[in-house]
Amino acid sequence: MNAIVSIRNLTRVFDVSKPWLNRVIERLPKSLLTAVSDVSFDIEEKTVYALVGESGSGKSTIGKMVVGLLKPSEGTVEIEDVNLFTEQDEDTIERVRSDLSMIFQDPYASLNPRWRVRDIIEEPVAAKGEKTAGLAEDLLEKVGLSAADAGKFPHEFSGGQRQRICVARALASEPKLIVCDEPTSALDVSVQAQVLNLMSDLKDDLGLTYLFISHDLTVIQHMADRIGVLYLGRLVEEAAPMQLFAEPQHPYTQMLLAAAPKMDGFGREVPPPTGEIPDPINPPSGCAYHPRCPLSIDRCKRERPELEQKDQARVACFRAGENSLDLQTMELEGQATS
Numbered sequence: 001m002n003a004i005v006s007i008r009n010l011t012r013v014f015d016v017s018k019p020w021l022n023r024v025i026e027r028l029p030k031s032l033l034t035a036v037s038d039v040s041f042d043i044e045e046k047t048v049y050a051l052v053g054e055s056g057s058g059k060s061t062i063g064k065m066v067v068g069l070l071k072p073s074e075g076t077v078e079i080e081d082v083n084l085f086t087e088q089d090e091d092t093i094e095r096v097r098s099d100l101s102m103i104f105q106d107p108y109a110s111l112n113p114r115w116r117v118r119d120i121i122e123e124p125v126a127a128k129g130e131k132t133a134g135l136a137e138d139l140l141e142k143v144g145l146s147a148a149d150a151g152k153f154p155h156e157f158s159g160g161q162r163q164r165i166c167v168a169r170a171l172a173s174e175p176k177l178i179v180c181d182e183p184t185s186a187l188d189v190s191v192q193a194q195v196l197n198l199m200s201d202l203k204d205d206l207g208l209t210y211l212f213i214s215h216d217l218t219v220i221q222h223m224a225d226r227i228g229v230l231y232l233g234r235l236v237e238e239a240a241p242m243q244l245f246a247e248p249q250h251p252y253t254q255m256l257l258a259a260a261p262k263m264d265g266f267g268r269e270v271p272p273p274t275g276e277i278p279d280p281i282n283p284p285s286g287c288a289y290h291p292r293c294p295l296s297i298d299r300c301k302r303e304r305p306e307l308e309q310k311d312q313a314r315v316a317c318f319r320a321g322e323n324s325l326d327l328q329t330m331e332l333e334g335q336a337t338s
Helices: 020-026 059-066 090-097 117-126 135-142 147-151 159-171 189-206 217-223 241-246 251-259 298-302 324-337
Strands: 003-015 032-044 048-052 074-079 100-103 177-181 209-214 226-231 234-239 308-310 313-315
Touching: 003 059, 003 209, 032 048, 032 059, 032 074, 032 209, 032 226, 032 234, 048 059, 048 217, 059 074, 059 177, 059 209, 100 159, 117 135, 117 147, 117 159, 135 147, 135 159, 159 189, 189 209, 189 217, 209 217, 217 241, 226 241, 226 251, 234 241, 234 251
Parallel strands: 048 209, 048 226, 100 177, 177 209
Antiparallel strands: 003 032, 003 074, 226 234, 234 313, 308 313
C-alpha cells in the first residue's frame, strides 16, 4: 500500500517561559517544553494507525501537526507527498487540506451551541462555496441519526449522539484522512462501542484512513492496523496489534499492557507501575524511560536508543524483548521473603 502520511523526525517545542520582565527580575532562563521528539512513522492508505501512551506523551500534539493546526519545530509531515508548511502552490494546499478532517475529544466543547446541527455539519463545505442542499440530512442518516435532527441544537442530544454529529461533520468534506483525537474517552462504555463500530463501518464503506489517538488499549486493539507507543514525546515501539499484545518488546509497553484491566484478571497480582513521567521541560538523558525501567543499565542513562527493526516491529530499547515484569515480580518476592 501507499503511505498517505509520511512523518519524519517530527519535533515540537513549546516556549513555556515566564514573561520577559519576570525572567529579567528573577534571573531565570527560558523554559522550553519538548512535547514531541524525533518521531517518524508512515500511515498507509485505508488503514488505522493508532498512537497510544500516557497523558502528556505527545499524542494530540502529533495529531494537530498532521492536520496543520500546529507547525513542527523540526522535521516534516507530508500528506499525499505534500508538505503543507512548505508548499507554495495555493491550489495544492487547498486540495490536500480538503482531504483532511478531525474528530475532537470532547463532543460537548467541539460543537457550537448557537448553531443548528445543519449549519455545523455543512460548514466545512459551505466555507469553500460549494452547494450543501440535503448534505446534513444525508450524513445524519449515515451516522445513525434522523434527518429531522438537522434543525435541532447540540444541547438537545446526548454525548453519544453529539459525537455522531462530530463524525458527520468530519465526513462532510469527503476526506481521505481523519485524525481521531480520543473520540470516545468522554463517553460511557456502551456508547463507546456504538461509536467505534460506526467509525469502523464508515472506514470500510468509504475507504477512509484514520490516525487514531487514544490511551485506551482495549479501543486500540479493536480499531488499529498498526500501533505506535509514545513515551514523553518519543516513539518507543511500533507493531501490529496481534504482535504488540502478544509479545511486547519495550518495557514501557509491557507495563501499559500489564496495567490494563482484563476480563479474566480477578485476583491477579501484577506489580504496580513505578515512578512518574519525568518533567518534559527537563527530560532525563539517554532513554527517557530509564528512571522507571527495572531493566535499566548504565548505557540507558548515557545513550538514546534508536528505533530498530525487530521482526515486524520497531523498538527503541537496548534490552528489547526481555521481560521487565518478570524481573519486577522477582524483586517483590525477594522483598517479601526478606
